[in-house]
Amino acid sequence: MKTITSRDNAQYKELKHLATSAHALRKAGRTLLDGVHLCETWLQMRGLPEQCIVSDSGLRHPEVVALVARLEAAHAHCLQLPDALYAALSQVEHGVGIMFLVEMPRPAATGALAANAVLLDNVQDPGNVGSILRSAAAAGIREVYCGPGTAFCWSPKVLRAAMGAHFVLDIHENVELAQLVAGAKIATLATSGYATQKLYDVDLDRPVAWVFGHEGQGVSDELLSLARHKVVIPHLGQVESLNVAACAAVCFFEQVRQRQASAG
Structure with missing residues (x-):
């Protein structure tokens, strides 16, 4: 030494x-x-x-x-x-x-989205990004794509929040998300507080790409327009919306629930 x-x-x-x-x-x-x-x-x-x-x-x-x-x-x-x-x-x-x-691992460039994935559009808080990575890994999702403006995934704060999730994920940074969503071979779902389709009414027993946006502004208008589904998580309390990391966890594990129910 x-x-x-x-x-x-x-x-x-x-x-x-x-x-x-x-x-x-x-x-x-x-x-x-x-x-x-x-x-x-x-x-x-x-x-x-x-x-x-x-x-x-x-x-x-x-x-x-x-x-x-x-x-x-x-x-x-x-x-x-x-x-x-x-x-x-x-x-x-x-x-x-x-x-x-x-x-830092450098995952190979991928083609069109074809497997479960997470797309982060200008999610700026390192704690939120780390929590989303942790939930994604726990839900069996492997691919993560970060657009410009999203917190640097390999920063110390994100690493601590993710608790080792980085090491089982393929993380792509500075990705042009609009092109990825437009060319996706699977359903793309963007969360929005203004959506009318409820998360629980969407068939998630298939690969999907989840799009989550900025803590205050949400998913950009461009990505919302490109996404196949705009979904909302219904809630009962007197709050405007869920934290983006909490929102992501609910989405991921609703998909886990549906896939496990389908598997019997």
Whole structure:
């Protein structure tokens, strides 16, 4: 295990640049996974990280010690930092002191939509995006397409909210969603508070592409006009609408319910 103690170390400066700049992450095609859960999930599903970074105090945490031992047995690259240097990299309060530097997966370009998918149109809140990814993965959906303006999926906040869902999804970013919806081979469903067709009246026992929009403005008019179905989730309380992440979860699991009922 290599140890760095100086803030002026070139390798440390590079890590700090990545940790504090979403632009730097995008440009480098790498990201930082912070915490035992994300690191263990990556190791289980994707293999060794490019580098493991651990704090001095982290090496006194039993889960971190066990994880580092597995990495060293596999001859992975590990880097130890004093707590003060590590804290400047981490965005997790009261974390246990371990993170992975990994290369962001780059899914192959796909053709026309033909399998269950999620399309995010200018969904800006990282917590909402992460929650949607988590629900999609739990519902067995694999493909995610993010239009311009949607929160960067590999940012630390989205990663934490998704709790490892990234590692079982194919995530495509900066996608021209209108072209994707127009050329889809499957039904496309956009949620709208002004729609008249109820979610529960749509046949979801088939592949569909779900379109969710901006937290305040909803799905853009262009995508609404292109979608085959505009659906609303009926609710009884005195609120205007559901949070977009809650809306997505209801949609995904209504489809799960219908498919399980069909399967008998």
